[in-house]
Amino acid sequence: MKILLAVDGSEYTKKMLAYLTTHDELFTAANQYTILTVQPTLPPRARAAVGKEIVDKYYSEEAEKVLSPVSKFLTRHGVDAKSVWKVGHAGETIAKMAESGKYDLLVMGSHGHSALGNLVMGSVATQVLAHCEVPVLLVR
Numbered sequence: 001m002k003i004l005l006a007v008d009g010s011e012y013t014k015k016m017l018a019y020l021t022t023h024d025e026l027f028t029a030a031n032q033y034t035i036l037t038v039q040p041t042l043p044p045r046a047r048a049a050v051g052k053e054i055v056d057k058y059y060s061e062e063a064e065k066v067l068s069p070v071s072k073f074l075t076r077h078g079v080d081a082k083s084v085w086k087v088g089h090a091g092e093t094i095a096k097m098a099e100s101g102k103y104d105l106l107v108m109g110s111h112g113h114s115a116l117g118n119l120v121m122g123s124v125a126t127q128v129l130a131h132c133e134v135p136v137l138l139v140r
Contacts, residue, residue: 001104002104003026003033004036004094004105004106004134005033005035005081006038006128007035007036008090008109008124009066009069009070011109012110012140013070015139015140016108017070017074019139026105026137027077027079029079033080034081034083034084034101035070035074035081036085036086036097037084037085038086038087038088038089039059040087040089041087042058059087063085067085071083091126092131095134096131098128098132098134099132099134103134104134105134105135105136106128107137108124108125108128108138108139109138109139109140125138
């Protein structure tokens with residue numbers, strides 16, 4: 001099975017990884033894993049002020065802060081995963097990656113905001129569900 005793990009470095013990412021390790025049907029070296037993190041786009045004026053090279057370095061460093069611990073965790077459990085980072089709106093970018101990569105399953109942690117909270121703040125998980133045709137496993 002080809003599985004996309006959407007991570008943000010939060011406690012919910014840790015809970016999702018803990019969940020995976022307790023479910024042998026999802027967490028096995030026979031599956032193909034890709035770890036994805038999405039960095040929010042910096043405002044255009046900020047990007048223009050500091051320049052492309054600094055912005056690219058910033059995105060790369062921020063992504064590595066999220067991806068490195070997850071990659072190390074998976075390696076310790078005998079799972080080799082590819083790491084990918086993108087820049088953009090998290091919900092839409094995760095959904096597009098899941099579909100374009102032809103993944104069988106998307107797994108991500110969810111903050112579990114209330115319906116009212118989702119209306120006010122929006123939710124990455126809600127937006128992924130709205131835009132994604134790949135099956136999604138939300139871990140809370």
